[in-house]
Amino acid sequence: MDCDVLIVGGGIAGLSLAWRLAPSRAVVLVEAEESLGYHSSSRSARQMQPSYGPAPIQELTRRSIAMVGRISERLPAPILMPRPLLTLGTAEQVAQLVAQDPALAALTHAETMDRSPDLRPETFEAATVDGTAMEVDVPALLEFYRSQAMGAGAILLTGSRVSGVESSAGRFQVSAGAHTITATIAVDAAGAWADAVAARFGARPRGLQPHRRSVAIVSTEHPVAPLGPMVQPADGSYYYRPDGGNLLISPCESVPAEPGDAQVAEHDITELIGRIGGVTTAGITGVVQAWTGLRTQPADGLPVVGFDAVVPNFFWLAGQGGYGIQTSAALATLAAALVTGTLPDDDGCLAGALSPQRAGLG
Numbered sequence: 145m146d147c148d149v150l151i152v153g154g155g156i157a158g159l160s161l162a163w164r165l166a167p168s169r170a171v172v173l174v175e176a177e178e179s180l181g182y183h184s185s186s187r188s189a190r191q192m193q194p195s196y197g198p199a200p201i202q203e204l205t206r207r208s209i210a211m212v213g214r215i216s217e218r219l220p221a222p223i224l225m226p227r228p229l230l231t232l233g234t235a236e237q238v239a240q241l242v243a244q245d246p247a248l249a250a251l252t253h254a255e256t257m258d259r260s261p262d263l264r265p266e267t268f269e270a271a272t273v274d275g276t277a278m279e280v281d282v283p284a285l286l287e288f289y290r291s292q293a294m295g296a297g298a299i300l301l302t303g304s305r306v307s308g309v310e311s312s313a314g315r316f317q318v319s320a321g322a323h324t325i326t327a328t329i330a331v332d333a334a335g336a337w338a339d340a341v342a343a344r345f346g347a348r349p350r351g352l353q354p355h356r357r358s359v360a361i362v363s364t365e366h367p368v369a370p371l372g373p374m375v376q377p378a379d380g381s382y383y384y385r386p387d388g389g390n391l392l393i394s395p396c397e398s399v400p401a402e403p404g405d406a407q408v409a410e411h412d413i414t415e416l417i418g419r420i421g422g423v424t425t426a427g428i429t430g431v432v433q434a435w436t437g438l439r440t441q442p443a444d445g446l447p448v449v450g451f452d453a454v455v456p457n458f459f460w461l462a463g464q465g466g467y468g469i470q471t472s473a474a475l476a477t478l479a480a481a482l483v484t485g486t487l488p489d490d491d492g493c494l495a496g497a498l499s500p501q502r503a504g505l506g
């Protein structure tokens with residue numbers, strides 16, 4: 145099998161790039177698992193929060209929300225819905241947060257209680273709100289990327305783990321499952337495995353470290369308003385939000401882990417249920433479902449996107465950490481422009497901030 149661009153990894157990074165590249169390039173995507181999106185991309189909290197992350201991430205998130213909004217309008221049912229983010233704290237913490245980020249508005253205690261009536265009033269003084277934050281239907285977004293890529297001619301091969309790479313006559317010859325694929329450009333969108341995949345292609349690892357994080361869906365004694373906000377404390381040590389008639393909660397743990405099929409550490413969830421019981425009167429009654437995934441990023445916390453300077457035609461699309469959902473549409477657009485050599489001048493700075501050649505990586 146022969147192609148212009150081989151993408152390694154069928155999570156949101158690989159699928160969104162296939163969506164952007166397939167109209168102009170012959171694309172083959174290989175995914176090790178039997179299904180697409182099996183790892184981090186199906187284990188997120190499904191949030192797009194413009195106030196979350198460093199400046200390049202915030203920019204990519206604002207762009208992505210606009211793009212996913214337009215995608216949503218073309219689909220039979222909306223896939224994006226407002227989910228404001230409340231950050232609870234002392235009056236001093238709230239003043240500091242608002243001073244740092246013009247996208248945040250300060251709420252008084254009474255305004256915060258109005259927005260989230262099941263809060264225990266004695267547990268905070270004030271809050272900030274990011275009123276532009278959204279929740280996204282990730283399975284529907286992944287399906288959009290997949291179907292658009294395939295509709296434009298991309299070939300997606302599951303059950304096809306990259307196991308061998310050779311280079312000859314300036315092209316890669318890659319063994320993946322039962323397939324041998326010859327490609328001009330190879331893209332590393334392998335999530336937690338990105339450094340290991342890069343090593344197979346002869347590229348220097350960039351210190352991409354996976355960290356596990358868990359989410360649980362819990363039932364409650366009192367009904368939770370389904371359109372209520374996401375709530376977190378100023379130190380970011382947990383979050384919760386309505387999820388249908390239940391609550392989605394996360395202990396926000398960030399524990400270094402090996403690449404793999406991450407599993408829940410039950411004590412993380414049990415401790416969190418106790419903490420959240422102290423903040424809301426919803427009354428958690430049981431765990432409906434819990435899962436753990438990996439958030440993978442380099443030491444400086446920014447994605448690694450661009451051509452490798454040493455291995456010709458090897459392209460990085462990795463290290464999205466906790467931002468891979470909220471940045472996918474715009475990050476794939478930026479990556480596709482870099483792959484095809486069509487980057488707008490205005491995006492030079494942004495691309496520079498994410499470059500695999502930037503100082504301090506690996």
Ligand SMILES: Cc1cc2nc3c(=O)[nH]c(=O)nc-3n(C[C@H](O)[C@H](O)[C@H](O)COP(=O)(O)OP(=O)(O)OC[C@H]3O[C@@H](n4cnc5c(N)ncnc54)[C@H](O)[C@@H]3O)c2cc1C
Nearest residue numbers: 153155156157176183185189191306335437467468469470
């Ligand atoms: C609990 C939790 C909550 C999160 N919440 C949010 C959120 O609200 N908003 C947000 O923006 N982000 C969130 N994230 C982060 C987000 O999920 C990730 O940034 C994103 O899914 C990463 O996508 P990816 O495609 O890079 O990785 P993955 O989805 O892991 O995809 C990489 C794929 O590469 C494949 N692969 C690896 N090696 C090979 C090989 N040798 N050959 C072929 N295939 C290979 C793997 O099988 C895998 O399917 C959260 C993460 C977690 C864990």
